[in-house]
Amino acid sequence: MRYAPRTTIWFALAALLGCQGCPTDPPGDDDDSTSESAVAFEVELTLSEHIPTVGKVHFTVDRAGAEQAYVEFGPDTDYGTLAPATGDAAAGFDATLLGMKPTSDYHYRSAVVIDGETHTSEDAVLTTGLADPDMPPVTVELLDPDRAAGGFFVFSLIGNPAWSVIVDADGDPVWWYVSMDESYLVSRALLARDLESMLYLGTYSGNPEDSNTQRFVVRVSIDGSEVVSTQVIGAHHALTELPDGTLAVIRGERKDCDVGEKVGAQIIELDGAGDESLIWSAWDHFECVAAEAEVGGWTHGNALDYAPDEDAYYLGMRNFHTIVKVDRSTGDLLWVMGGPESDFVDGDGGTAFYVHQHQFDVLDGSILVFDNGSEDEMVSRAVEYSFDESAMEVDPIWSHSTDPPLFVYSLGDANRLPSGNTLITWTPAGQMDEVTPDGDLVWRANTPLGAGIGYTTWLESLY
Secondary structure: OOOOOOEEEEEEEOEOOOOOOOOOOOOOOOOOOOOOOOEEEEEEEEEOOOOOOOEEEEEEEOOOOEEEEEEEEEOOOOOOEEEEOEEEOOOEEEEEEOOOOOOOEEEEEEEEEEOOEEEEOOOEEEEOOOOOOOOOOOEEEEOOOOOOOOOEEEEEEEOOOOEEEEEEOOOOEEEEEEOOOOOEEEEEEEEOOOOOEEEEEEEEOOOOOOHHHOEEEEEEEOOOOOEEEEEOOOEEEEEEEOOOOOEEEEEEEEEEEOOEEEEEEEEEEEOOOOOEEEEEEHHHOOOOOOOOOOOOOOOOEEEEEEEOOOOEEEEEEHHHOEEEEEEOOOOOEEEEEOOOOOOOEOOOOOOOOOOOOOOEEEOOOEEEEEEOOOOOOOOOEEEEEEEEOOOOEEEEEEEEOOOOOOOOOOOOEEEEOOOOOEEEEEHHHOEEEEEOOOOOEEEEEEOOOOOEEOEOEEEOOOO
16 A cells, blocks of 8 residues: 655755755755746655555655765754665755654755755645554653653564564554564564664574474565565574674573583674674683573573674573673673672672573663562563672662562563653563653653563664
């Protein structure tokens, strides 16, 4: 189904205000006179047939030498969002409009900078299409607009089926895609760094004996028209993208040891062709013993991050109550934080920092962790520890739990926002909270029963 007709518009416009060097400083619209320097625009808009909140703008101009090209768009003629355009005068320019709400009107105009002067097409209006009615809704409660972060939230909706979504701060979906198999568990969805696609890891949630052949990294073009899936045997829980586009996942490797067949965590990288490289394996660094309350294998790797400035991976292992740091280039285990094998201790000499933890956020000198907690206490929380890699010491400096408390048995996420607030995802409860350093709740999102919220990425902008 096509949600909007293909339109072609010719405009001849005068040079407007000179751009100050980048599309983050848009031109004004106080001069609409024509002159010998007028530039003619041909503008073509298409809304995606698959995700009708994604717009594609192709435009041409009748003068060469464009130093810059972009499209401004927004709910009114103040626009507010700039989509960079690629191309040249010969082939034309292309821009993708992202972040628009369903069934809404948006103003847009194309722009080029030539010889330091900015030229724009006339204003036009598009109307976005309907959201998929089968997608679970996200309901937002905004308690303190002045302290809430706004922006966009990228995550999966865990249910049957699972969805990969981007929602805005109002809870409105601006991008969505249902997983290609209704039996998949999707714990992580990501907007690719090049902004041209979304990524998710689909894990078959049926018989564990069959799961090794039913796990895929899926790339969906941003307009939903192309889907490429790459099978990664044994992959589960986590997917991350490196700055060069390399993908990394956690994979479970089955082996026999003295206490029977076990599944140990590995870090696997995938290049652009889908070829795999083994970076690290728990089998090379930990003794195979029966874990207390073992769930989902021996180590149960469940969270993965990459730190570009350190060229290091951080991997969480649930059954060990542990987060490890791994040198990407050598595969060396740099340290273990938490659990019986911990290299770090707290002020009392203890190593029990969190229980069955899941996703975390490594900060400057501290680590923020979603601590699922024990079944005895039935309280989950976000907890932050400062840590010293020289002294190998940690110190708890912040924590937050809900009132009344929530107990999250699986998944869960904690992220520190640029404002200093913390975004906490209580996955199976279908709840996401933004809280201040003092623990004040300023924003909350909820999904209906049966639709959990997977690991979450917050973005100020989709550009």
